[in-house]
Amino acid sequence: MEYLGYFASIIIGITLGLIGGGGSILTIPILVYLFAINPDQATSYSLFIVGLTAMFGSYSHYRMGNLKLKSALYFAVPSVISILIIREVIFPQIASTLFSVASYTVSKDFLIMIIFSILMITAAISMIKKKQPDLKSTETNYWQLSIIGFLVGIVTGFLGAGGGFLIIPALLFFANLPMKQAVGTSLLIITINSTIGFVGDLYIGTPINYTFLLSVSAMALIGMFIGSRLSKKIDGTKLKPLFGWFVLVMGFYILAKEILL
Template sequence: MEIIGYLASVIIGISLGLIGGGGSILTVPVLVYLFGVNPVLATAYSLFIVGATSLVGVFPKYKHGLVNIKTALIFGAPAIAAVYATRKFIVPAIPDEVFTLAGFTVTKPILMMLLFAVLMVFASYSMIKGKNEDENGNGGEQKFNYPLILIEGTVVGILTGLVGAGGGFLIIPALVLLSKLPMKQAVGTSLLIIAAKSLIGFLGDVGHQVIDWKLLIIVTALAIAGIFIGNSLSKKVSGDKLKKWFGWFVLVMGIYIIVKELFIR
């Protein structure tokens, strides 16, 4: 299974390079089901893998002027604070046995996987539905809806902290609608926000978890290699079609996780 896991790690990066997001939604299932990592620990590993891969991916975007630093700071500040607080205080405070219903005990690992699966279903809808780029991104004067940006950033930070996903499918629409960024610039800026909040969120786990650094570094390196492959392929393959197909795949994976955690144990 480890060999399949290493191949899947490359696919995580490829999908990030091809469609600018979505790959992080696979990281936790890959770690849990292919490497046998505990779900709670997998969310911590995912933050590091997603953060490091996004950080590498943001440099070519920045060179082409597709990263808005001011927006990243305004949106990223509440997201970073929320994800760090979630990993540092909320996740450790969740009891090992959350509740029992009709004889079925929902443990902390089951809860984390169910939360992640629900997020996958919502993410898949965003990818399958898609959006025409010319709906947004027409430039013009940038205006910030500060109250909504603060709320959105905090919500994204909490979700990221709980399930270890990058949250790009939430961040990009928020940047377009609330910060009036062009779509391509929103994608680049999102990578910077994801990198910062994921890596800082991971720091909240240091001291709470025993980290297998060898596995973490190998998977991260493979994902980073994948993002370069994805960037190269993105010039030859239609991103819109891939995004929709990937969305259907994520939907199936999300439903599978829900069924497995609730009924096949």
């Protein structure tokens, strides 16, 4: 299963490079089901893998002129605040076992995977929809962008997900960015969010296997390089519905596996 996991790690990078999001949706299931990492620790690992991969991707988009720094900062600053609140204050306080009913026990790990599967299904539906926002206005609504950034930070903090599938629509609707700039700016925001979240985990003493983490990250970086190259030739918006169907199937699989098995 490990060999399959390393191969799947390449897809994380390809997805981030092509559509500026979605990589984090794949990272948690890959870590949990292919590498047998427990969901709690997988959220920390996901932050590092996605953050490092997105950093290289954002640099590539910077060279192509696809970064809008002001929009990124208005989104990222409140997002970082909510990430720190969730990961450093709330998350450590959640008990490993939440409650038991008869012989059925609901654990913290179970809750993480159930919420993550629901998030995957929701994100998949938004990807499958082909309707694009009307960008007649060129004015950026920084206030609403900051509020959404704070909310996305909650998701990132709790699930270890970069949130690109939420950031992209926000940048399209409220920052009125063209798709290419939304992808590049999203990668910068993901880099900031994930890095801060991971550093926070180190601060509270989360155990990290750096050899494993760097090896998976290396495979994701190979994927990012491939994805960035392909993005110059392929329109990421055309791939979103296809990727959305894949994520939808994965979401229902995780939901069924956790509840039924």
